[in-house]
Amino acid sequence: MEPGADSPVATEEPIRCAECETTLSEGQPRQETDGGTFCQPCFDRLTGEVQQAIAAQGEGINYPMALVGGLAGAALGVAVWWGFTVLTNIAFGLVAIVIGFATGKGVMILSGHKRHVNLQVLAIAISIAGFAYASYLVNRSFILEALAADGQAVALPLIPPPDLFYNVISAGFRAMDLVFLAIVIYEAWKIPAPIRVPTQ
Ligand SMILES: [Zn+2]
Known part of the structure; x- marks a missing residue:
């Protein structure tokens, strides 16, 4: 815990990207998913990785x-x-x-x-x-x-x-x-x- 973090709970927790943990300022592009909130660059990268994995599952079958x-x-x-x-x-x-x-x-x-x-x-x-x-x-x-x-x-x-x-x-x-x-x-x-x- 950071010093001063024991102030009233009601203050808004900063929302952080679930991947890179960057604090998302208000209005910054973000994607809310079941797995958490992601900044736009992380979301795009992860989506690309998933799509790649999906495409690769049927390639190079032995x-x-x-x-x-x-x-x-x-x-x-x-x-x-x-x-x-x-x-x-x-x-x-x-x-x-x-x-x-x-x-x-x-x-x-x-x-x-x-x-x-x-x-x-x-x-x-x-x-x-x-x-x-x-x-x-x-x-x-x-x-x-x-x-x-x-x-x-x-x-x-x-x-x-x-x-x-x-x-x-x-x-x-x-x-x-x-x-x-x-x-x-x-x-x-x-x-x-x-x-x-x-x-x-
Ligand atoms: Zn991120």
């Missing part, structure tokens, strides 16, 4: 790395869901949303922290494939277990041919799976979504 990140995220999500199912013996589909989350994060981070509709599409495609494969793994575990209890042995490969893949998935399909898939897609769509400038 697509090969985005693909790698998406696949790694999906693999992680699949492992989590499958692991959860095998450990708990419960096919709790809600855990599957980890796939959408991890895929979206993987795509965004390895693309160079970019956001673009192409990344959204990529994340959705990978997460749907991951969800389908995880469903296969989960159903496969239950089928193998049931057959083993019956004393039967059957080969269900980890990389199945398409018709077997389809049969195993549809054998365990329930309507709720569509809801979980929708959440997976939503997560994958939301995470790399471009930030838009609020129009004034």
Whole structure:
């Protein structure tokens, strides 16, 4: 506190720019925002920086790395869901949303922290494939277990041919799976979504 600042509170506090802390004299151009009051030069500079960042979010996207990140995220999500199912013996589909989350994060981070509709599409495609494969793994575990209890042995490969893949998935399909898939897609769509400038 400056000396003499303990004078009556009613005196007007000088308004300072929230960025450079220059005292704004009356009549001096200023911009009032939710983030505080700014002098005009600071406001213009900050606005320019934000616009630059918004424009840069979709530039120089590293697509090969985005693909790698998406696949790694999906693999992680699949492992989590499958692991959860095998450990708990419960096919709790809600855990599957980890796939959408991890895929979206993987795509965004390895693309160079970019956001673009192409990344959204990529994340959705990978997460749907991951969800389908995880469903296969989960159903496969239950089928193998049931057959083993019956004393039967059957080969269900980890990389199945398409018709077997389809049969195993549809054998365990329930309507709720569509809801979980929708959440997976939503997560994958939301995470790399471009930030838009609020129009004034
Ligand atoms: Zn300023």
